[in-house]
Amino acid sequence: MSKILLTLFTLIPLLIGLSACAPSDQRIQKVIRENPEMIFQAIEENPQKFLKVVNQAAREAQLKEREEQYKKQLQAREKEFSRPKKPKVDESRIVFGKKEAPITIIEYMDLQCPACRAGAQAINAVKKKYGDQVRVIYKHMPLEFHKQALPAARYYEAIARQDIKKAAIFHDKVYERQRELRDESLLKEIAKKLELNQERLKKDLGSKDIARQIDEDQQEFIRFGYRGTPVYLVNGVSLRGAQSLKEFSQVIDRLLKETRNHSL
Numbered sequence: 001m002s003k004i005l006l007t008l009f010t011l012i013p014l015l016i017g018l019s020a021c022a023p024s025d026q027r028i029q030k031v032i033r034e035n036p037e038m039i040f041q042a043i044e045e046n047p048q049k050f051l052k053v054v055n056q057a058a059r060e061a062q063l064k065e066r067e068e069q070y071k072k073q074l075q076a077r078e079k080e081f082s083r084p085k086k087p088k089v090d091e092s093r094i095v096f097g098k099k100e101a102p103i104t105i106i107e108y109m110d111l112q113c114p115a116c117r118a119g120a121q122a123i124n125a126v127k128k129k130y131g132d133q134v135r136v137i138y139k140h141m142p143l144e145f146h147k148q149a150l151p152a153a154r155y156y157e158a159i160a161r162q163d164i165k166k167a168a169i170f171h172d173k174v175y176e177r178q179r180e181l182r183d184e185s186l187l188k189e190i191a192k193k194l195e196l197n198q199e200r201l202k203k204d205l206g207s208k209d210i211a212r213q214i215d216e217d218q219q220e221f222i223r224f225g226y227r228g229t230p231v232y233l234v235n236g237v238s239l240r241g242a243q244s245l246k247e248f249s250q251v252i253d254r255l256l257k258e259t260r261n262h263s264l
Contacts, residue, residue, distance in 0.1 A: 077237055081254070084236020085224055088216070089137060094160045094167065097127070097135030102259050103252055105136045106233040108221045111153065112146035116230040117175040119242035123232075126248050133256065138171070139217040141229050148181045153214050155187045158204035159196060166194045 032039065043050045087106050107123065109116045126134060138156070142149030152174055160167035173190045180186050191201060204210065221231065224238075232239040234251045 073238075073240060077239075077251075080237045081258075085233055085238065086236060087139075087220055087224075087233055093137055094157075094164055095135050095137055096164075096168065098132050099135065101133055101135040103130065103134040103255060104233075104235055105134055105248075106139055107136065108139050108141040108217065108226065108229055108231045108233075110141055110143050110146055110149045110229040111156065111171070111174045112149040112178065112181055113143065113229045114178065115228070115242045117178050119230045119232075120172070120175055122243050122245050122248060125245040126252070129245065129249070130252060134252070139220070140214045141218055141221045141226075141231075142214070143229065148184065148187070150214070151184050152181070152187055154205050154210055155191055157210045157213065158201055158207065159191060159194065161204050162196050162200060163194075166196065169194060 089104070089106070105123070105126070107116075107119075123136060127136065140153040140156075142153050156167055156170055156174075159170050170190055174181065174187070177186060177190070192198070224231075226238075226240065228241070230242060232243065232248075234248070235255050237251055237255070239247060239251065
């Protein structure tokens with residue numbers, strides 16, 4: 001019954017709001033306000049039907065909200081085609097792909113984030129489809145409630161200082177075993193199997209340069225106004241959340257077409 005009473009506070013404004021849509025229903029609105037016990041009695045007589053109606057209304061509201069958010073993202077994305085964001089990319093950054101590739105994808109990732117794990121599949125598909133036309137740079141946005149995300153980011157950068165290919169393997173293995181990532185032991189286990197120089201790895205894990213780089217990534221993410229991970233910048237055009245190959249392709253194909261037109 002407590003669940004019913006909780007959802008009641010959602011239903012009453014809805015009923016009043018609906019009745020207020022038609023002037024002829026003002027009497028119904030008045031009766032409800034003056035006799036709220038009628039609603040309680042109706043709920044007690046058929047609680048399951050009441051919950052079904054409320055849950056359906058909640059689902060529809062959530063769907064509408066997602067549609068509105070997506071519409072706003074599309075509008076913001078369209079503006080970014082003419083005024084793209086300008087993330088910092090220095091020469092020391094780890095790059096997967098040719099540096100002269102016309103398309104640069106920057107991903108702000110959290111290695112403990114399930115959505116980032118899902119999005120990695122699309123990034124791999126993009127690499128396969130576009131080949132030398134794209135390059136990928138991973139930046140870090142370890143979220144506070146993912147306690148192993150920051151250590152994972154440090155491991156990734158420390159491993160990359162020894163071997164970029166092994167950093168990519170580490171990246172994929174962490175996602176593959178993400179559900180096991182409860183403490184640093186998993187990170188150590190994966191790193192050990194990569195046959196790295198463990199002394200150097202230990203030293204690099206405490207590197208101030210790595211700490212500074214991760215902090216700069218986080219500050220840039222916040223400055224751009226993003227909130228959740230992952231976020232992808234495709235030549236400065238934002239894609240928020242895990243994306244499909246189709247979504248990436250729509251942006252990449254348009255950018256490649258614009259690049260070709262400018263070169264004519």
